[in-house]
Amino acid sequence: MALSIGIVGLPNVGKSTLFNALTRKAVDASNYPFATIEPNVGVVPVPDPRVDRLVELVKPQRTVPAVVEFVDIAGLVKGANEGEGLGNQFLANIRETDAIVEVVRFFSDENVIHVDGKVDPLSDVETIRTELVLADLGTMERSLTRLEREVKRDKALEPKLAIARRVEAWMAEGHRASTMPMTAEERELLRDLHLLTMKPMLYVANIDESAIGTDLPEIDGVRPIPICAKIESEMADLDAEELVEYLEMEGLEEPGLNTLIREAYQLLGLQSYFTAGVQEVRAWTVRVGAKAPEAAGVIHSDFERGFIKAETISFADYDALETEAAAKAAGKLRIEGKEYVVKDGDVMHFRFNV
């Protein structure tokens, strides 16, 4: 299943500009049976030079990158939870995403109207937080009614009801659900309520071209990812050679979109491992800390169920030795078992039996 990210923010802050820049690199969606693509949903490859290197070495018939799904929704405004603007009805579209990216307007352009009349990033963040919390309180009210009814028949639901009540009180004070102190088990109990403010969040500061390289104020104690959506959308149309030139001219190391996707991976505790065969070189997404059978299960549940062993070469060794045979001869092809903790960049071949 692809990692999915919902994009939120006030109207006119550059969400769709960013989304369009991201999805202009969209992969052929037909490769991904899970992706029912609607106009506001885009599946984007995770930029990874290691995949390019493996392709160079293995020359496979096809290449499948890891992907992230982005969902663009209409801007939220103050009072969205009471039906103001269009935003609220679209929140349902991002209830089941894994994370939320909030685009915050830092750019000053008098031709682009700001809904509150002035560019004020911190106040905008406050507005969005309030709206997301209020939307969650609405969800919570319905969930509590249901839980209170169900708990009468099923006492096992008591802990869930208790934590739900606690988080409701917490949100009623204006806090995001995720900031409430709770145990991992309690967190798990809340999972199927799909609270928006429970999701990990990243902030993108949509900055002026002239602000590239300047310091930005922290938001919620973290530094926002600076992106100039306007420039990103220009970069999205360039070929590889033009892109190198353009980045140099702008004094950028890589497109901001790459940084965004990478940081989302990190935030969510995800990493990539690879399979490399002549038919296909492919990147797979797995939790940091996952053991070999869980990684195998990302490919197919049979691989996990019938897991025997994983022939593993680290990317660095593959890169240096250039072929699986050479890696094997050098003793760099390891046979790993059920307890092996997969590392970022492992090139793996699973043996299984079902």
Ligand SMILES: Nc1nc2c(ncn2[C@@H]2O[C@H](COP(=O)(O)OP(=O)(O)OP(=O)(O)O)[C@@H](O)[C@H]2O)c(=O)[nH]1
């Ligand atoms: N100057 C400047 N203008 C931008 C930038 N990013 C977006 N814009 C402009 O801002 C306007 C709104 O951009 P959108 O991407 O449509 O904004 P949005 O957040 O999707 O807005 P809603 O869908 O209405 O919520 C457009 O005219 C964009 O061209 C930027 O980085 N700099």
Ligand SMILES: [Mg+2]
């Ligand atoms: Mg938009």
